[in-house]
Amino acid sequence: MSQSVYDRIGGEAAVNAAVDLFYRKVLADDRINGFFADTDMDKQAAKQKAFLTMALGGPNNYTGEDMRKGHAHLVERGLNDSHFDAVMENLGATLKELGVPDDLIGEAAAIAESTRNDVLGK
Amino acid sequence: MSKVVYQGRSYERQDDETVLRCLLRNEIHVPYSCESGACQSCVMQVTSGEIPPNSQEDLKETQKSLGYFKPCVCKPEGDLEIIALDDAHKQKHRVTVVEKCFLNGEILRLRLACDEPLEYRAGQFINLFNGDLIRSYSLASLPGSDEMLELHIKRVPTGAMSNWLCDDVQVGDQLSIAGPMGECFYHEVDGEEGLLAVGTGSGLAPLWGVVRDALAQGFEKPIILCHGAMSAENLYYVDELRRLEKAHPNFSYFPCLSDVDVAELPAGMFSGYPNDVAFAQQPTVVKWQIFLCGHPEMVDQTKRKAFLLGASLTDIHADPFVLASSA
Known part of the structure; x- marks a missing residue:
C-alpha cells in the first residue's frame, strides 16, 4: 500500500498545525458556525483533530456508524449538503495555507468526501 | 518488558503494547475512544517514570508539566506509575x-x-x-x-x-x-508574546495568583489584567493592583465597570465589560497566553473571541468549574 497523505505531510505534528487553522476557519464561517455555538471548544478541537487525521488517511478507528451517530443530532437541526460542502471548502483552504501540494489535497478531499452520506444520515 | 503500576497493582506490559492496551488486557476499564492520540478521552497522569514525548504531543504545556499523557499512544522504555485524573x-x-x-x-x-x-x-x-x-x-x-x-x-x-x-x-x-x-496556571511557552487575564467578580482570585507568578518567573512581555464588576464598590484589590502596576512597567491593570457611564467613571477606570476592554487594548493575541475566570458566559465568549483573534487553544486557560456566584 502506498504511503498515506498523513505520513507524507508529516504525521501528527502536521495535523496539530492544521487543527487550530481549520477550526478557526470553521468557527468564522457563518454558513456553519451555528452548529458549533454551544460546544466545548477543547473537546471540539479534539474532534476536529480526529476528523483531520482520518481525512488525511492517518490512524483512526472511526466507522461509518460512528459518523452517523455522531452527527444525527445535527442532521435533526438541518445539517445538509451545503454545510458539508462548506466544511470541505475549509478543509481544502487549510491544507493549501499549510503548503500541502494540490494532489495530496485531492486525496484528502476524496477521503473526507467518502464520509458524506454517513455524516448526513443518508 | 516493563511494568505499569496503577492503583497499587503492577501489570507486565507486553512488547510493543501501549499502556492503554495493557490496562484493557488486564480488564481495567478506563475511558478511551480513538486510540490514535487524537481524542484525549484516555488522558491519565504519570507520577513516576519516563514517558516518551509523543505521548504528550498536542497537550497543553501546563498539562505536560503536570505529567498528563495519552496512554493510547504511550510505549514507555521503563516502568511507569500512573493515576487516573480523578484520583x-x-x-x-x-x-x-x-x-x-x-x-x-x-x-x-x-x-x-x-x-x-x-x-x-x-x-x-x-x-x-x-x-x-x-x-x-x-x-x-x-x-x-x-x-x-x-x-x-x-x-x-x-x-x-x-x-x-x-x-x-x-x-x-x-x-x-x-x-x-486545574490547569489554569502560568507555564512558560516558547515564543510567547504576552499574557492577557480577564476576570469578573471573585474570578480575580486565580488571576491575582497567575499574574504575580508570571512576574516572579521573570515574564518580560506585556501583561494585561482586566477585572470587571458592575460598579467601583464591587471591585477589590484596586490599590494592590495599582502598586503592582507601578512596580512592573510591563504590567497594566484595567478596572472595568459595566454599569457606569463614561461621564461618571472614577479616575483610571474603564466603562464596559472587561473582555471588550481587553480586546480594545489588544486587538490581536497571536502567541498570547490567555487566562479567564468568572461569569460563564463571559468566559465562553472570550475564549472563542481570543481563539478567532489568533490565540492557540492550548494557550487559553479557564477552569472547568462554574462559579456559583455567577450562576
Whole structure:
C-alpha cells in the first residue's frame, strides 16, 4: 500500500498545525458556525483533530456508524449538503495555507468526501 | 518488558503494547475512544517514570508539566506509575482558618494554614467541604511568596456554602479541602508574546495568583489584567493592583465597570465589560497566553473571541468549574 497523505505531510505534528487553522476557519464561517455555538471548544478541537487525521488517511478507528451517530443530532437541526460542502471548502483552504501540494489535497478531499452520506444520515 | 503500576497493582506490559492496551488486557476499564492520540478521552497522569514525548504531543504545556499523557499512544522504555485524573482530586488536607476579612460588601477573603505544606501552582483550585456540601474555589495565593492559602468567596444570597463561610466559620476553625486541581496556571511557552487575564467578580482570585507568578518567573512581555464588576464598590484589590502596576512597567491593570457611564467613571477606570476592554487594548493575541475566570458566559465568549483573534487553544486557560456566584 502506498504511503498515506498523513505520513507524507508529516504525521501528527502536521495535523496539530492544521487543527487550530481549520477550526478557526470553521468557527468564522457563518454558513456553519451555528452548529458549533454551544460546544466545548477543547473537546471540539479534539474532534476536529480526529476528523483531520482520518481525512488525511492517518490512524483512526472511526466507522461509518460512528459518523452517523455522531452527527444525527445535527442532521435533526438541518445539517445538509451545503454545510458539508462548506466544511470541505475549509478543509481544502487549510491544507493549501499549510503548503500541502494540490494532489495530496485531492486525496484528502476524496477521503473526507467518502464520509458524506454517513455524516448526513443518508 | 516493563511494568505499569496503577492503583497499587503492577501489570507486565507486553512488547510493543501501549499502556492503554495493557490496562484493557488486564480488564481495567478506563475511558478511551480513538486510540490514535487524537481524542484525549484516555488522558491519565504519570507520577513516576519516563514517558516518551509523543505521548504528550498536542497537550497543553501546563498539562505536560503536570505529567498528563495519552496512554493510547504511550510505549514507555521503563516502568511507569500512573493515576487516573480523578484520583488526583481525592487527596484531602486539613486546614485552619487564620484570617477572615471582607474585601468589599460581598467578597470574603479567607486565609488558611495547611497542616502539611500543599504543593500547588498559583491559579489552581481546591474543593472545600462542609459535610456533604462541596464547592470549588480558586487559590489566589502565590506559593513561595504567600505563606497561607488564600480564597476569595463571593456571598451568594441562596448559597449554603458561601453563607456558612461568611457567617459561621471562625478564625481557628478547622476545614477540609481536596486538591490542588486545574490547569489554569502560568507555564512558560516558547515564543510567547504576552499574557492577557480577564476576570469578573471573585474570578480575580486565580488571576491575582497567575499574574504575580508570571512576574516572579521573570515574564518580560506585556501583561494585561482586566477585572470587571458592575460598579467601583464591587471591585477589590484596586490599590494592590495599582502598586503592582507601578512596580512592573510591563504590567497594566484595567478596572472595568459595566454599569457606569463614561461621564461618571472614577479616575483610571474603564466603562464596559472587561473582555471588550481587553480586546480594545489588544486587538490581536497571536502567541498570547490567555487566562479567564468568572461569569460563564463571559468566559465562553472570550475564549472563542481570543481563539478567532489568533490565540492557540492550548494557550487559553479557564477552569472547568462554574462559579456559583455567577450562576
